[in-house]
Amino acid sequence: MARHRRPVPARTAVMTARARRQVAAGLFGASALAATFLAVAVEPAAPPAPDRVPPVSGAGLAQLSIK
Numbered sequence: 001m002a003r004h005r006r007p008v009p010a011r012t013a014v015m016t017a018r019a020r021r022q023v024a025a026g027l028f029g030a031s032a033l034a035a036t037f038l039a040v041a042v043e044p045a046a047p048p049a050p051d052r053v054p055p056v057s058g059a060g061l062a063q064l065s066i067k
Helices: 011-041 058-063
Strands: none
16 A cells, blocks of 8 residues: 655745744734833823722722722
């Protein structure tokens, strides 16, 4: 019986796949950097509404009780 082997991908296909992964990683990093910059640099359009409870961070959230 003949053995069936997986065809070896062409060198250009391997290089193309690697280039796509590198471009995707670069875009991901650039978008993360841009999001970080925007979060720090951009201020909210309006102040929080006076009738809303201000957000509570981390551990305080579990202990928050609204009466």
